[in-house]
Amino acid sequence: MPHLPSYWVLLADGHNARLLEGTRPFSDLHGVEGGVIEPALAHRFAHDVDTDRPGRSYSSADGTRSAIEPGEDPIRAEERAFAEDLAQRLDHAARGGKYDRLIIAAPPRFLGDIRTVLGASARAKLNAAIDKDFVKLPAADLPKALMAAIGF
Template sequence: MSTSTTWVLVADATRARVFEATGQPLDLARTPVHEMTAADPPSRDIASDRPGRTFESVGDLRHAKEPPTDPHRHEKRRFAHAIAGLLERGRTTAAFDRLVIVAPPQMLGDLRDELSDPLRGLVIAEVDKDLSMLPPHDLAPHLAALMAR
């Protein structure tokens, strides 16, 4: 009987850690097998310049145009895309058999949008909580019931 390998992704908008778990009960590796961080610069450093100006349809009034997307939101989506790429590489090299994703609701949604169909098929559980700052030994109790599946 072969032991299945589960990757546990614990992420938020600026930090992602992937732990490896084998066997039951849940035994997370004490150090992540992968770790990623994203910069979180202020908006003035992300946006290239000031917003454009436009005229009102009636009269001489002018006002600034709102940017089409929030620069911080865009950076969070880019980070989710990078995480999905890491997970996809792990899937194609058969580094894991099952995947658990732990992330705040917005990041969880961004990750869902980025996962390929074969990768989604390996997801056994999702936890919509921000547990990204917990050390590995404190994560295990939150995930033990999910891993018993």
């Protein structure tokens, strides 16, 4: 009997992730280490991260004070940090031989964040990158959606 390759399937958005494993046609998917991965900092709104008022600074030229705006949206920064965490987990597992092939499904912007920081080991096993949000898709609908998205 031929060996079926093991797949890891990462379903993620900027705030939640599900990590599943199984073989194609994905009818036997089950969670890896519980299956649900939450970001270390789970803030939903910028006001949960920022203060109500921007910081203030003195101008070096004339001594006047002015507001300082943050360089990046704090929620966006948390999403990028979450993408880095997920990419590190995937790469570490790939180097350890925990899976043969990888599928990542995420909204386009977050998928780009993950692909940018994905290590060489995980990138070598990447079988499909799907620019759709399947995080909240019911488990019963997932096999059909995955098979349609990757074209099998």
